[in-house]
Amino acid sequence: MLEPQRRDQALGMALLAPTVLLFALLIFYPVAQSLFLSLHRVSTLTLRTQWIGLANFRALFADPAFRISFINTLIWTVSAVSLQLVLGVGVALLLNGRLVGRSAARGLLLFPYLLPTAVAVLVWRWLFNDLYGLINYALMSIGLISAPVPWLSQSPNAMITVILVGTWKFFPFVVIAVLARLQSIPESLYEAARIDGAGRWAQFWDITLPQLAGVLSVVILLRSIWDFKEFDLIYLMTGGGPGISTQTLPILVYRQAFQLLNFGRGAAVAVTMFGFMLLFFAVHVWVTRRREVEA
Amino acid sequence: MSDLCVSRRGFVAAAVGALACPQIVRAQGRTTLRFWTSQGAPAQMAAWKDIFARFEQANPRFTVAIELYSDDDIWPKLTAGFAARNLPDLISFVQAYTVATLANNDLLEPFDEVVKAVGEDDFFPGMRDIYKIDGRYVAATLNNATSSxxxxxxxxxxxxxxxxxxxxxxxxxxxxxxxxxxxxxxxxxxxxxxxxxxxxxxxxxxxxxxxxxxxxxxxxxxxxxxxxxxxxxxxxxxxxxxxxxxxxxxxxxxxxxxxxxxxxxxxxxxxxxxxxxxxxxxxxxxxxxxxxxxxxxxxxCPFNSLFIPKGAANVGGAKLLATALFEKRNYIQFLHTTPGHILPSLKSISTSAELFDQPLMQKFRPEIELMMRSTAQARNLVKESDDSPYDLKAGDIFNxxxxxxxxxxxxxxxxxxxxxxxxxxxxxxxxxxx
Missing domain, CATH: 3.40.190.10 (Periplasmic binding protein-like II)
Known part of the structure; x- marks a missing residue:
């Protein structure tokens, strides 16, 4: 017969066990498996493995394509997240004001976010088409350009175009998050500021932005993680081309694993990406905690 | 309470029944052959269905299920299939490079029986020998096309x-x-x-x-x-x-x-x-x-292949189906779905009057005959010249x-x-x- 204290401990552990087990299965196993694969030469076809230590990582860091893909990933992530924030906050402020048809606008705004990526990409690729795209046609009709612009087949046009389409697709998420927070800022704060003679810009800078800091911090974290590992939009828009000018790390993972059939090398890229994301997360936590302590 | 018990049992029985369905089908003597193809345009699907209906009538033990893949997702699908041991019985229209990679990894069933049943001498020599490795066939050129x-x-x-x-x-x-x-x-x-x-x-x-x-x-x-x-x-x-x-x-x-x-x-x-x-x-x-x-x-040329992946559940049925695809009526019906695009790998078909019994094939007969002559001389990275050995790394180079x-x-x-x-x-x- 167990003592009551030991019995409570056993019960506690038994109650925790399913959570720990699920956590281990859903989080630790895939991470450990990726790490295991990255240290092996693995044929994607046969799944035969051979221990090669850090050779995949050494080959990766020596490969110019990895460096270019990493830089492309940073350019894409920083630019897309920044534009999404600017556009998202701007539109949220507009929708928070008195606007005719505000409810309809709020509904329509979600449209790009709800549209499946494959469909959105098809539409945009058609719009940007070099021979019969509507954008080139419109620009040529008004005399802004004399020949079609290769939007997706010349560098840096391709990266700029992908960033713009990515911004269009994902900025509604920022709007939703920011708008929800905007609606909960007490009106009394603005009234007091107006009495003290604060203009619109001062109100935004000294009231709205500090009130949004928390939600923006979470939005930046989430959007950065999602954009850092974005695959389908970029792959479907350009396939990583022209050359490898829009090839990001997730596309490199796909190429290594499913085109070059080198699963181990693909896992090494994925593990490296995971490391970068952990680093980013650590910085985010540190900044957030410091802000909380200062507050 | 007892109702609930019955309902649960009923649910479990239904679930098990659904999972066991393929076995039941087999037990009743109807085995499903899974056929992969990248050719799924409406006219092509209609032709496949016709061809398979005739096959099922002639071979009542089998039914054929068509599963589509695209050239871009063939590797993810194949690798997932091999990893999960969930493979189709017969795969069509995969290019010669891909077949070389599969052969290099010993992932193909021997195909000699099918080639011999169709008639080795009836194939254009280049299209027959492209899949002959160390004297054994690992696939057959179902048909061909050239972008040259x-x-x-x-x-x-x-x-x-x-x-x-x-x-x-x-x-x-x-x-x-x-x-x-x-x-x-x-x-x-x-x-x-x-x-x-x-x-x-x-x-x-x-x-x-x-x-x-x-x-x-x-x-x-x-x-x-x-x-x-x-x-x-x-x-x-x-x-x-x-x-x-x-x-x-x-x-x-x-x-x-x-x-x-x-x-x-x-x-x-x-x-x-x-x-x-x-x-x-x-x-x-x-x-x-x-x-x-x-x-x-x-x-x-791509030498559009037909092969059986190692680990397929119904190798015998797949061979029967593969042979049926080379039967004249089936073969020409499929070629007519995209006139002039897909060209025959069999000499007897290329010279048959029925091949040109289609308005566009008739109109463009000189062009199609020219392309057939080109495909008959065509090569591929897997065998760049007569003197070249079969290059099992061709797929890796291409990919x-x-x-x-x-x-x-x-x-x-x-x-x-x-x-x-x-x-x-x-x-x-x-x-x-x-």
Whole structure:
């Protein structure tokens, strides 16, 4: 017969066990498996493995394509997240004001976010088409350009175009998050500021932005993680081309694993990406905690 | 309470029943054969269904389930299938490079029985032997196509006073003269795509070079490759502005919509122009793709394969089905779904009157016969010359995109052709060594 204290401990552990087990299965196993694969030469076809230590990582860091893909990933992530924030906050402020048809606008705004990526990409690729795209046609009709612009087949046009389409697709998420927070800022704060003679810009800078800091911090974290590992939009828009000018790390993972059939090398890229994301997360936590302590 | 118990049991029984369904089907003597194909256009699906209905009638033990894949997702699907041991019984239309990779990993069932049942001598020799490794067949060429053709607009060439080009010099001159207003002289795939890699193999062969020499050494870093790259760079200004991302669809579109005066392609433009831009149907024709004056004519084909993956559940049934696909009625019915695009691998079909018993096949008979002659002489990276051994690494070379990246280095990154060829040769050497 167990003592009551030991019995409570056993019960506690038994109650925790399913959570720990699920956590281990859903989080630790895939991470450990990726790490295991990255240290092996693995044929994607046969799944035969051979221990090669850090050779995949050494080959990766020596490969110019990895460096270019990493830089492309940073350019894409920083630019897309920044534009999404600017556009998202701007539109949220507009929708928070008195606007005719505000409810309809709020509904329509979600449209790009709800549209499946494959469909959105098809539409945009058609719009940007070099021979019969509507954008080139419109620009040529008004005399802004004399020949079609290769939007997706010349560098840096391709990266700029992908960033713009990515911004269009994902900025509604920022709007939703920011708008929800905007609606909960007490009106009394603005009234007091107006009495003290604060203009619109001062109100935004000294009231709205500090009130949004928390939600923006979470939005930046989430959007950065999602954009850092974005695959389908970029792959479907350009396939990583022209050359490898829009090839990001997730596309490199796909190429290594499913085109070059080198699963181990693909896992090494994925593990490296995971490391970068952990680093980013650590910085985010540190900044957030410091802000909380200062507050 | 008892109702609930029954309901749960009923639910479990239904679930188990659903899971066991394939076994029940087998127990009743009807086995489902899973057939993979990339050819799923409405007319092709209708033809498959017809063909399989006849097969099921003749072989009541089997039913056939069609599963579609696309050229872009064949590797993810295949690798997932092998990993999960959940494979189709018969796979069609996979290119020779992919078959080489599978053969290199011992992932194919022997196919000798099927080839012998169809008749070894009936295959065009090149199309039969492409899948013969160490005296054994690992697959069969179900049918074939070649993109080593140059489609051209007779009316536009006539207006520009240009004869259909036979050599690269003549083609460059024609492209220059034909590029006017919103018409581009020549559409070519400059993207990092499978079409660009396919065309690169052909251009290097036409220039008199090789990617891998018969002795197994890398032949890519050669004056022939440099000449091919320089020719393609010279042609680039006469291609549509988006050509650096072009693959199959874009090249075809540019020609079919009338925006390109010349373009390489299989026989597919015949049906597509007839459907989508019939006003230029009488103005299109095809010639063998021009070659380098110092080189020789060369043709590249995918050798659309038919094979059984190792681990397939019904090897015997798959062999029966494979043999049925070569039966004359089935074979010609399928070829007629895309007139002129897919060409026969069997001599008896190529000479049969029924093959041309279709309006577009009839109208374009000279062009189709020309393409059939080309495919009969065509080669592939897996066997670049008579003296070359079967290159089991051809798929790895092709999938690495080393060839299309070399082209992009020259056209997009403005790397000198010699340097780009040397870099690509190093990549190929690394693949051969691995």
């Amino acid at each position: 053709n140059l489609w051209y607009r007779k009316d536009l060439l006539g207006e520009a006073g240009v004869a259909p080009p036979k050599t690269w010099d003549e083609q460059l001159d024609a492209a220059r003269k034909l590029t006017k207003g919103d018409i581009y002289g020549n559409s070519l795939p400059y993207g990092r795509t499978s079409f660009a890699s396919t065309m690169m193999v052909n251009f290097i062969h036409q220039a008199g070079g090789m990617i891998v020499n018969p002795d197994g050494s890398v032949g890519l870093n050669s004056p022939a490759t440099v000449a091919a790259l320089e020719f393609l760079a010279d042609m680039f200004p006469f291609a549509p502005p988006g050509a650096t991302n072009y693959s199959w669809g874009e090249v075809l579109n540019s020609f079919v919509t009338g925006r390109a005066a010349m373009a390489p392609y299989t026989g597919r433009p015949i049906a597509i122009v007839a459907q989508q831009n019939p006003k230029i149907l009488d103005s299109i024709s095809v010639i063998p793709y021009p070659y380098r004056r110092e080189g020789h004519p060369a043709f590249d 690495s995109a080393a060839l299309s990246e070399m082209l992009q280095d020259v056209v997009v990154n403005k790397v000198p052709a010699k340097q780009a060829a040397a870099k690509a040769a190093d990549k190929v050497a690394e693949i051969l060594k691995a």
